Amino acid sequence: MELTLKQVIEQVGKDKGLDKAVIIEALETAMLAAAKKKYGAHKDIEARYNEELGEIELFQFKEVVKEVEDPDLEISLEEARKLDPEVEIGDSLGIKLDTSELGRIAAQTVKQIIIQKVREAEREMVYNEYKDKVGEVVTGIVQRFDKGDIIVTLGKGEAILPKREQVRGEIYHQGDRIRAYILEVDRYAKGPQVILSRTHPNFLVKLFEMEVPEVYEKVVEIKGAAREPGERAKIAVTSNNPDVDPVGACVGMKGMRVQNVVRELKGEKIDIVLWDPDPAKYVCNALAPAQVLKVIIDESEHSMEIIVPDDQLSLAIGKKGQNVRLAAKLTGWKIDVKSESQVKEELQEAKRQLSRIPGVDESMAQILYNYGFKTVEDLANTEAEVLMKVPGMDREEAERLIGGAKRLAEEAHGVESIPGVGEKTAEILRKEGFNTIEDLIGASEEALASIKGIGEKKAKAILESARKLCEESKAS
Numbered sequence: 001m002e003l004t005l006k007q008v009i010e011q012v013g014k015d016k017g018l019d020k021a022v023i024i025e026a027l028e029t030a031m032l033a034a035a036k037k038k039y040g041a042h043k044d045i046e047a048r049y050n051e052e053l054g055e056i057e058l059f060q061f062k063e064v065v066k067e068v069e070d071p072d073l074e075i076s077l078e079e080a081r082k083l084d085p086e087v088e089i090g091d092s093l094g095i096k097l098d099t100s101e102l103g104r105i106a107a108q109t110v111k112q113i114i115i116q117k118v119r120e121a122e123r124e125m126v127y128n129e130y131k132d133k134v135g136e137v138v139t140g141i142v143q144r145f146d147k148g149d150i151i152v153t154l155g156k157g158e159a160i161l162p163k164r165e166q167v168r169g170e171i172y173h174q175g176d177r178i179r180a181y182i183l184e185v186d187r188y189a190k191g192p193q194v195i196l197s198r199t200h201p202n203f204l205v206k207l208f209e210m211e212v213p214e215v216y217e218k219v220v221e222i223k224g225a226a227r228e229p230g231e232r233a234k235i236a237v238t239s240n241n242p243d244v245d246p247v248g249a250c251v252g253m254k255g256m257r258v259q260n261v262v263r264e265l266k267g268e269k270i271d272i273v274l275w276d277p278d279p280a281k282y283v284c285n286a287l288a289p290a291q292v293l294k295v296i297i298d299e300s301e302h303s304m305e306i307i308v309p310d311d312q313l314s315l316a317i318g319k320k321g322q323n324v325r326l327a328a329k330l331t332g333w334k335i336d337v338k339s340e341s342q343v344k345e346e347l348q349e350a351k352r353q354l355s356r357i358p359g360v361d362e363s364m365a366q367i368l369y370n371y372g373f374k375t376v377e378d379l380a381n382t383e384a385e386v387l388m389k390v391p392g393m394d395r396e397e398a399e400r401l402i403g404g405a406k407r408l409a410e411e412a413h414g415v416e417s418i419p420g421v422g423e424k425t426a427e428i429l430r431k432e433g434f435n436t437i438e439d440l441i442g443a444s445e446e447a448l449a450s451i452k453g454i455g456e457k458k459a460k461a462i463l464e465s466a467r468k469l470c471e472e473s474k475a476s
Contacts, residue, residue, distance in 0.1 A: 006054040026117030059094035126157035159194035201225040223275040226329035236275040286327035290316035303334035379405035
């Protein structure tokens, strides 16, 4: 072992890409562990690599004393001077141990600790190599599969593409080349430390950076990206140069640039959207190719109601709601798409409801609807200060309308509104504390049947009607 140790250190360093000092430290630690296992952990033993001799030397240190109490840690002056004539009381004397006595079991311990130390050094090297590359795209080779995860060999070390970061439907085989986005580098992971992703929106952004020189050079800027991996994606782009068309630059001549990205994503469809500082215009662009007739913005809810022609509704919403869902992800706004017909029906229903409030005619109902009041409950639950934002509305008028709406709302929820409940029965119920439909729904059939003048049959019918009316109200 001693004769070839120098060569071993050099070869391991070359094969593993490790610093010579790391390997020597591992050898010293391993030899020290083996020595303590054989001679005793309480003894003061040190391991040192002698480069000239090409071996790991072990020394047991003892303190020079007048009278020895612990032979493992102390040595008499007389015995010490046989080894070193100049030694004095209180000195620490190092006595070289014979490493050949360690034996086969100790050699196995040495081997295990060296392997462990080399692995730790390799992991530290991988961490240092990739910690600053988070957010970059790398190419590797599929090495093996582990419970749905893909283990990928990179230039130095291994990476993992977890199942959750894989695109559904993509199939890889051992030896395939794979390109992915570095999502994270975990220093303390038990397995591979580099975590990859092919589903992250930034993977799409990075691919465009690689394919479109204008994006790489920051002439064209990608303002956002949204994906439903493997199916469809949207990116929003803008130009920092008025002479450069950002959408055209990303599409490329005959669509070559965007097609290269689509090919890498195994056919994922990509919409390139023109970003706009105006949120309404941005949302309209994100819903393309659907045409938009009107946009109603609710800043407090950070939402938009988008009105489109009847024949554009399915296009705006997309297959299983995909188009509007991606547009919402991209822009960060809640989006509710409606057709012209739906809006007209909603307006007519709102006018019908609001016109029941005393003092509200059709034109006032239209104005209230335009300000977001679509039902009697909307008006009943608002504050006078909010309603006073309507042009020409003073506090007195606002409070009058709110009061009228509240009375209507209460009547709508009163027990007398339940089909089959007459004034006499309603009076009985109110006397027992059941003033609204909600009060009844919370009661048991037995409790209701015990009321004088109700009985089991009527109690059951009242509760069924009340629950049905409540469900219909929620549905509407």
